[in-house]
Amino acid sequence: MALLDGTTQxxxxxxxxxxxxxxxxxxxxxLVDPVAPTGPIKDRWTNRKFENRLVNPANxxxxxxxxxxxxxxxxAAAATLGEAGYNVKSFCYQDxxxxxxxxxxxxGINAAKNYKEDGDSVHRLFYDTVKGGDYRARENNVYRLxxxxxxxIDQCVAQGVPFARxxxxxxxxxxxGGVQVSRTFYARGQTGQQLLIGAYQAMERQVAAGTVEQxxxxxMLELIVADGKARGIIARDLVxxxxxxxxxxxxxxxxxxxxxxxxxxxxxxxxxxTAAWRAHRKGAYMANPCYxxxxxxxxxxxxxxxxxxxxxxxxxxxxxxxxVPKNPEDAEKDPRDIxxxxxxxxxxxxxxxxxxxxxxxxxxxxxxxxxxxxKGVGPAVREVDEEGNExxxxxxxxxxxxxxxxxxxxxxxxxxxxxxxxxxxxxxxENPYETPMRIYxxxxxxxxxxxxxxxxxxxxxxxxxxxxxxxxxxxxxxxxASALMQGLADGYFVLPNTIRDYLADGPFEKIDxxxxxxxxxxxxxxxxxxxxxxxxxxxxxxxxxxxxGRIMWEYCGMERTExxxxxxxxxxxxxxxxxxxxxxxxxxxDTLNQSLEKAGRVADFIExxxxxxxxxxxxxxxxxxxxxxxxxxEDGEALRHDDEFAYVAAWEFGGEDGQPVLHKExxxxxxxEMKQRSYK
Amino acid sequence: xxxxxxxxxxxDATSAGALATYQVKDISPDMSFLEMLDELNEQLNEQGExxxxxxxxxxxxxxxxxxxxxxxQAHGPEVxxxxxxxxxxFKDGDTITIEPWRADPFPVLKDLVxxxxxxxxxxxxxxxxxVNTGSAPEANSVPAPRDKAxxxxxxxxxxxxxxxxxxxxxxxxxxxxGAKITALGExxxxxxxxxxxxVDMVGQHDHEGFGGCTNIGECTAACPKEIPLDVIxxxxxxxRTAMKHGL
Numbered sequence: 001m002a003l004l005d006g007t008t009q010x011x012x013x014x015x016x017x018x019x020x021x022x023x024x025x026x027x028x029x030x031l032v033d034p035v036a037p038t039g040p041i042k043d044r045w046t047n048r049k050f051e052n053r054l055v056n057p058a059n060x061x062x063x064x065x066x067x068x069x070x071x072x073x074x075x076a077a078a079a080t081l082g083e084a085g086y087n088v089k090s091f092c093y094q095d096x097x098x099x100x101x102x103x104x105x106x107x108g109i110n111a112a113k114n115y116k117e118d119g120d121s122v123h124r125l126f127y128d129t130v131k132g133g134d135y136r137a138r139e140n141n142v143y144r145l146x147x148x149x150x151x152x153i154d155q156c157v158a159q160g161v162p163f164a165r166x167x168x169x170x171x172x173x174x175x176x177g178g179v180q181v182s183r184t185f186y187a188r189g190q191t192g193q194q195l196l197i198g199a200y201q202a203m204e205r206q207v208a209a210g211t212v213e214q215x216x217x218x219x220m221l222e223l224i225v226a227d228g229k230a231r232g233i234i235a236r237d238l239v240x241x242x243x244x245x246x247x248x249x250x251x252x253x254x255x256x257x258x259x260x261x262x263x264x265x266x267x268x269x270x271x272x273x274t275a276a277w278r279a280h281r282k283g284a285y286m287a288n289p290c291y292x293x294x295x296x297x298x299x300x301x302x303x304x305x306x307x308x309x310x311x312x313x314x315x316x317x318x319x320x321x322x323x324v325p326k327n328p329e330d331a332e333k334d335p336r337d338i339x340x341x342x343x344x345x346x347x348x349x350x351x352x353x354x355x356x357x358x359x360x361x362x363x364x365x366x367x368x369x370x371x372x373x374x375k376g377v378g379p380a381v382r383e384v385d386e387e388g389n390e391x392x393x394x395x396x397x398x399x400x401x402x403x404x405x406x407x408x409x410x411x412x413x414x415x416x417x418x419x420x421x422x423x424x425x426x427x428x429x430e431n432p433y434e435t436p437m438r439i440y441x442x443x444x445x446x447x448x449x450x451x452x453x454x455x456x457x458x459x460x461x462x463x464x465x466x467x468x469x470x471x472x473x474x475x476x477x478x479x480x481a482s483a484l485m486q487g488l489a490d491g492y493f494v495l496p497n498t499i500r501d502y503l504a505d506g507p508f509e510k511i512d513x514x515x516x517x518x519x520x521x522x523x524x525x526x527x528x529x530x531x532x533x534x535x536x537x538x539x540x541x542x543x544x545x546x547x548x549g550r551i552m553w554e555y556c557g558m559e560r561t562e563x564x565x566x567x568x569x570x571x572x573x574x575x576x577x578x579x580x581x582x583x584x585x586x587x588x589x590d591t592l593n594q595s596l597e598k599a600g601r602v603a604d605f606i607e608x609x610x611x612x613x614x615x616x617x618x619x620x621x622x623x624x625x626x627x628x629x630x631x632x633x634e635d636g637e638a639l640r641h642d643d644e645f646a647y648v649a650a651w652e653f654g655g656e657d658g659q660p661v662l663h664k665e666x667x668x669x670x671x672x673e674m675k676q677r678s679y680k
Numbered sequence: 681x682x683x684x685x686x687x688x689x690x691x692d693a694t695s696a697g698a699l700a701t702y703q704v705k706d707i708s709p710d711m712s713f714l715e716m717l718d719e720l721n722e723q724l725n726e727q728g729e730x731x732x733x734x735x736x737x738x739x740x741x742x743x744x745x746x747x748x749x750x751x752x753q754a755h756g757p758e759v760x761x762x763x764x765x766x767x768x769x770f771k772d773g774d775t776i777t778i779e780p781w782r783a784d785p786f787p788v789l790k791d792l793v794x795x796x797x798x799x800x801x802x803x804x805x806x807x808x809x810x811v812n813t814g815s816a817p818e819a820n821s822v823p824a825p826r827d828k829a830x831x832x833x834x835x836x837x838x839x840x841x842x843x844x845x846x847x848x849x850x851x852x853x854x855x856x857x858g859a860k861i862t863a864l865g866e867x868x869x870x871x872x873x874x875x876x877x878x879v880d881m882v883g884q885h886d887h888e889g890f891g892g893c894t895n896i897g898e899c900t901a902a903c904p905k906e907i908p909l910d911v912i913x914x915x916x917x918x919x920r921t922a923m924k925h926g927l
Contacts, residue, residue, distance in 0.1 A: 080813040095735065096800050098840055099743040115820070151814070158816035160809045160869050162833035169823025187833055193742055194836060201808035208804040216797065239789050268737040302710045307718055308739045423741070426764055429710065492813045540725045542718070587730050591692060592790040594733055595725065 005038035007670040014646040014666060020562050021618035024569065028661040031285075031650050033453045036140055041671040042122075045144040048454070049497050053504035060085035062507045064248035065499070066233055068220045068275050070097030072192075072484060073467025074254030075199035076491025082206030084496060086503075089246060090203065090212055091235060093219045093270055093597075098200040101256060101268040102487060105192025106313045108176060108184035109156075109484040111149040115173060120181040122146045127672060128179050129482060132359070133447070133475020134623040134640060135674045136288070138648070138667065140454055141472040148493040149485050153185055155492055159198040163187050176314075176480045184481045189313050189419060195484055199491065220275045221600065222525045223251065223282045223463065226517040229508070230279075230463035234525045238597060241590040243529070245513050245522055249506045250462050250499060253279060254491065257446040257468040259292065261605045261612065262557070263549020265443035266295060266311045272601040273608050276450050276469050284458040285451035285650035285663060287471035289608065290616035293478050293625045294558050295444035296363035299427050299437075300378055300396040309442040310427055312399075313420055314480055317356045317363070319404040319413070320437070322347050324397050328374040331394055335377070335436050336402075346370055354679045361477050361625045361638070362679060364441035367397045368558050369636075371440070378438045384554070396438035405433070441558060445483060447474040447624070448615075451650040451665075455498035456490060459650075464499060466490035471648065476624025529589050532599040537582030541598040544579050548572065548602070548609055556613050561629045565617040572610045579606060611651055611660055618662065621645045642674050681707050681772035685720065687732055688779045690788050693795075697788065699777070709768035713756065714739060714746060716767055717778075733791040739763040741904065744839030747846070748792055749779040754843035754902040761841065761904045781846040785853075785889045796842050798888040799856060805884035806877040807860045809870050828866045836863040837905045847902035850891030855899035857885055858911030861918055875922035882919055 001009040037044035055063070063086050067078050070092040078090040092100060112125040125146035130137050153171070157163065163185050164172040176184040187194040206212040215235065222234035224247070232247035258273035259265040280286045297312045323343045325331060330338050347366060348355045358366075370376060371393055378396030385391060405413050410433065414421070421432045428438070449471040456464050456472075467487040474482060511518065555561075555568035579602070587593040622631045622638035623645075631639045652661040682705045690697030704720050711719070714736050721731035737745040741764040750756035756765045770776065778792065786794040824832075836859070844855035861878050864870035870877075893912055900909045 076813075083812045094737060094743075094745065095796055096840065098800075099737055099745050101738060101743070104738045104740055104742050113819075151816075154816040154819045155811070155813060157819040157822075158809065158811040158869055160832070160864050160867050162829050162836050162863065162867065164833075165824055165826045165829045167826050169825050169829075170820050187836075190742070190837060193839075194833070197836065201803060202811075202813075204800060204803045205808045205810060207800075214800075216800075266740075268743060269739060270737050303708055305708060305711050305715050305719060307712070307715050310740050423764075426758075426760065426766065427712075429766070429768055496813070538726075540722055542722065584725060586725060586728065592733055592793060595731055 003670065007040065010669045010673045011642060011646060011667070014642065014644050016644045018620045018644060020620050021614055024614045024617065025660050025662050026654065028652055028663040031663040031665040033138070033140070033665065035454045037454060041139070041143050044140060045147055052497060052501035055500050055503050057085050061087055063087060063503050064089065065250050065252060066246055066248040067091070067252045067254055068233065069100065069254035069256060069467070069469070070094070070200070070203065071100035071102035071254060071256055071467060072196060072199055072487030073469070073491040074252070075100065075196065075203045076488050077252060077254060077466060077495050078212050079199060079202035079206055080492050080496045081499070082203070082209070082211035085211065088206070088212040089215065089248065091215045091218045091220055091233070093217065093238060095217055097203060097214065097216065098197060100196060101271055102484070103193045103196045104268065105484055106189045106311065107315065108174070108186035108191045108481040109152065109195065109488070110176070110183050110481045111153045111185060111485065112146055112183060113150050113153060115171065116182045118181045120183050124181065125149060125183065129473070129479060130475065130672050131675070131677065132477060132479035134477050134677060135475065135642065135646065135669070136291070136623055136667065137475030138472045139669050139671060143671065144494065145473050145486055145489050148489045151493055152485065152488045156195055156198050156488070159202060161187065161194045161198045179479070192484060195488065199488070219597065220255070221278065222521045223279045224518050224521045225282045225460060226511050226515050229461045231511055232518070234521050239592050241588070241593065243522065243525055245518060247511060247513070247518070249508050250464065250502060252464045252466060252495065252499070253450065253469050254466045255469045257449070258605070258608060259443045259446050261548065261609050262443040262552045263545050264301065264306060264309050264553070266298060266309055269308065272604070274601055274604050277604040277608055279450060279458070279460065279463060281653050282460065283653065284460045284463060285652055286448070286611060287451040287648050287650045288448040288615065289612045289651065290556065290619065290626055291447035291476050291624060292443055293360065293445040293447060294364040294441045296360050296367060296441045297399065297439045298442035299424065300440040301381060302379065302428070310423070311442070311444065312424065312437070312439060316399060316417065316420060319416070320356065320399040320401050321345055321403060322356050322397055322399055324370045324375040324377065331375070331377050335398055344375070351679055358679045359477070360480070361627070364625070365558055365627060367441055370397055371395050395440045397440065398436035399439045400436035401432065402436070445478055447471065447476060447478055451648070455501065456495055457498070457502065462502065464495060466495055476626055528600070529596065532583065532585050532596055533589060535581065535583045535585070537584045539582050539584055541583060541585065541595060541602045544575065544583070545598070545602045545605065547575060548606055551575070552609050552612070556609070556616050558625070559627045559629055560616050562617065565613045568613045569610055569617070572606060572613065576606045576610070579603065614660060615649055615651065618649065619645055640676065646674070681709070681767070681770070683707060683770065683773070684775040686775065686777045687792070689732070689791055691790065693787055693789050707767050709766065711767045712739065713750070713762050713765040713767065733793050735793050736763055742839060744841035747781050747794065747841065747843070749782060749846060751777050754781070754847040755904055759904060759906065761839070781842055783845045783851040785851065786842060786845065798890070799840050799842065799853070801888065802853070802857065802881055802884045803860070806873065806880035807864070809864060810873060822868050824867050832863045832866040835859040835907055835911050838907055839905055841904065843902045843904060844899035845890065847898040848891065849896060849898065850894060852893045852899070853885055853890040854893035854912045854915060855903060855907055857881055858915035859907045862911045862914045865914070865918060874918065875925050875927050878915065878918040879922050879927045
């Protein structure tokens with residue numbers, strides 16, 4: 001199909017025939033990206049940077065920017081916009097910006113540098129990312145991401161990030177998760193930490209220079225939308241409890257992902273959806289909320305007390321072999337006593353071409369099926385199925401290094417993986433050099449987030465969203481080492497170039513705290529806090545969070561069905577009613593009160609959870625980490641329906657008692673052809 | 681297992697604090713120390729008593745948020761963060777004393793939560809390499825020797841938790857500072873500001889009220905990331921050189 005800009009659309013626009021979520025939503029007007037660039041894909045970002053208007057340096061200091069979140073996206077943006085001379089206010093709930101959860105990323109960061117001359121290029125990184133995301137990412141945004149990736153490495157090296165190097169002093173890189181070129185730059189298993197410290201230090205430099213004002217231990221509790229534009233936030237000082245109003249010309253959310261809706265996840269304890277969800281309630285669309293990434297190699301749950309799950313780097317899959325006993329009765333045996341012929345190396349058997357290195361969603365699902373079939377190992381944990389029946393299932397598969405130890409020797413394996421093995425031993429109390437590790441999938445990252453246009457602006461004017469908090473770059477599944485790339489691309493290079501076009505219209509008419517929309521936002525926030533404290537029920541916020549997490553994991557986790565999702569929506573609605581009538585929060589609002597903080601976050605998670613289930617129910621196709629049992633091939637593999645669902649589902653808040661409104665943005669591909677993924 | 685906990689309770693920054701005693705039952709050895717405190721808090725909430733405030737976030741040993749003096753040791757008996765300390769390190773019937781970080785520049789905000797923003801202000805004083813976004817040269821245009829990059833990485837693993845300060849009888853932040861000075865000073869990119877950086881950061885360190893280093897070594901013994909003591913020698917060496925430069 002020829003398009004007006006001279007390019008050709010390679011896919012047909014989708015027409016949805018199925019309507020599983022009928023009765024749970026209303027259909028809104030179709031959505032288009034109003035600032036999508038046109039022309040040959042390789043020129044779009046270059047041209048756009050030129051077309052975007054400039055802001056005179058003398059005018060920049062008259063412009064106020066609020067940035068919520070200080071991870072890779074938020075920290076990098078604060079540093080860059082501060083340097084440019086804007087007046088930046090930066091907010092984080094942590095005690096220091098350096099603690100944002102980007103710090104926990106282990107693996108690496110991709111960049112199309114082609115240092116190995118192995119055929120890498122911007123176009124190949126773009127292609128791998130769109131394919132890896134199961135063709136549910138937006139072409140324009142992903143191409144730009146690939147394009148600026150090389151600049152990120154330059155920037156971070158100049159900041160002193162200690163990347164791995166070769167003996168000649170040049171940068172080393174390695175290959176990662178399902179790609180065939182070496183493009184991942186890394187700092188041992190702590191790449192996220194080193195990149196974040198780089199961004200944090202750049203930001204602290206601006207704090208010293210006076211261009212960035214830093215508000216730590218502050219949580220955004222409300223977005224101020226005045227006269228139709230985002231103009232500020234209401235924040236609570238988590239130490240004194242003081243609720244304060246902060247006004248600006250523009251608001252940037254860089255507040256991360258919401259994987260903690262599942263309670264157990266690899267996210268930090270404080271990772272929450274509040275900033276994004278409050279913006280959603282104020283009109284910002286939430287796109288593809290059901291797209292969750294499940295990471296295949298985490299340490300399994302050990303009991304009811306567990307507060308989080310710990311990821312074991314995916315690099316372990318390079319040398320470890322994954323297996324389960326062929327006979328369920330061997331589950332309790334010492335794995336070393338199970339002979340070779342009684343072991344099932346199921347990934348090697350089912351996917352001989354990729355073996356243990358199949359992509360994350362496939363490896364995760366395969367582990368679940370083995371455990372569902374009664375072949376799991378480790379302690380049996382209590383579960384309740386869709387019909388409410390109680391069952392005990394072992395949730396673990398072996399990740400075995402015996403062969404690697406034979407091949408490289410104990411010292412060889414130690415040199416490569418020692419810190420990971422130590423971490424495993426510390427958490428489980430087992431020695432992984434002697435018996436195989438036990439692993440199981442866990443919620444890791446979300447690809448859904450607030451809808452943004454090519455300029456990273458949401459549908460609410462003046463509200464920009466970056467990093468994991470937006471939806472645009474990863475489709476239905478994120479490739480390894482792409483999250484760090486997106487965070488820094490948005491923060492250092494994309495947002496500073498797009499936000500200036502918006503700010504060129506500023507400074508906007510000043511508003512003050514007496515503006516009715518500001519007063520309303522503040523009053524709502526204070527009333528909400530008082531409500532939490534006055535319910536006077538019997539259950540802690542944590543107990544509601546745990547229950548929500550169990551519902552989400554069971555019915556909206558790795559595998560979803562129409563029946564299960566409908567059941568989950570009912571359960572969540574009941575939970576919401578109970579939450580607002582039976583919550584117990586002790587203490588007062590005018591002090592450090594961690595129970596109160598949790599209550600606000602759990603309230604938002606409950607509403608988000610319901611929307612995630614509705615989104616998953618509507619999308620009757622399997623793609624990425626989202627597997628609908630009703631849509632699979634004869635071999636049990638995920639089956640996409642491009643004819644029906646090659647669109648972004650952008651949900652509008654439908655009011656307190658109303659239904660969400662679905663706006664569809666068709667995905668248009670001109671530089672890439674959609675194909676069914678196969679890793680066999 | 682069943683345990684007796686003696687925990688520092690302090691209403692806010694201005695109130696006086698005291699140790700309070702609690703009992704917890706049926707603690708699993710697989711729990712992390714912080715999960716054990718979660719259990720206690722659920723119990724307190726049920727009884728209508730204000731839960732104990734403590735800091736934690738990533739709970740996988742990398743963000744540096746968690747703290748706690750456990751039986752007088754920063755992060756407890758193992759060389760790790762409190763979130764990675766598990767209850768199997770304790771015995772049934774143990775009495776465990778839990779206090780906030782001890783150091784003047786880390787004032788207590790509530791219970792076990794302290795204010796560590798002095799560490800941020802030391803970074804603001806010069807703990808960075810000045811490079812504006814977009815002005816960086818091509819990454820491979822400045823080679824960095826592998827051994828120097830390795831050393832930089834080894835000390836850049838500092839998580840800024842403050843255990844070194846809490847463990848030091850002098851309340852010195854020299855290990856934190858030495859790690860930063862060494863990480864940035866080892867790389868070619870960090871050279872232009874090397875001497876002003878050390879002078880400015882040490883100045884801020886003293887201004888915040890951290891004590892001087894007398895090479896006792898408690899800091900490195902308590903450091904969950906095992907930052908070696910020689911970063912303090914590097915710090916002193918850089919400071920001497922800077923002074924010779926007349927800074």
